[in-house]
Amino acid sequence: DIQMTQSPSSVSASVGDRVTITCRASQYVGDRLVWYQQRPMKAPNLLIYGASSLQNGVPSRFSGSGSGTDFTLTISSLQPEDFATYYCQQAATFPPLTFGGGTKVEIK
């Protein structure tokens, strides 16, 4: 199975800050990398697919990059509603789907 490793596990930031989250796959996944946002007590929400394609309705301050094994999610200017936990997921090999351990974005 492909293991997904996210860093950091948590980050403290202020409104307006630029935040970067990284995700590393244990094997090559090409561009088959997906990012989700999960607000507290809510279901995950698809943000980005194909490593860099923004899902409909997701604000443009979110962006994704990378290919192969190393990926990045960037929030260019953090907004209050962005305080949440973010997960990456590989889709290159199925089954199983595998997720990263999550990165919690907290208010500084």
Place this chain on the structure above:
Amino acid sequence: EVQLLESGGGLVQPGGSLRLPCAGSRFTSGNYAVHWVRQAPGKGLEWVSAIGSSGGGTFYADSVKGRFTISRDTSKNTLYLQMNSLRADDTAVYYCATKMLLTSYVALDNWGQGILVTVSS
């Protein structure tokens, strides 16, 4: 937009069984591949099972293989996760989610609100 709603959760003793329906509005279940993902309290996301769109197969995580069964009733637009031989480490919120139609790979674009399953004596 597809809307999904899980039900059937609750408290069950170790070794017991539960069946989780996932019902959809604006959802012809046969058109979609549907996945179950769970989240133990305070933990991350874990993929559990999937069923392909009409004619597709069924898939399971190693941790549930032989104990859980995924199925669909297209006449009711409902998916089911039958969970047998439940263990304490099956305690989690269970989400059903549809695979995005746009991509050949799995990106989950519609999620239910989740249902809590607690396995405890």
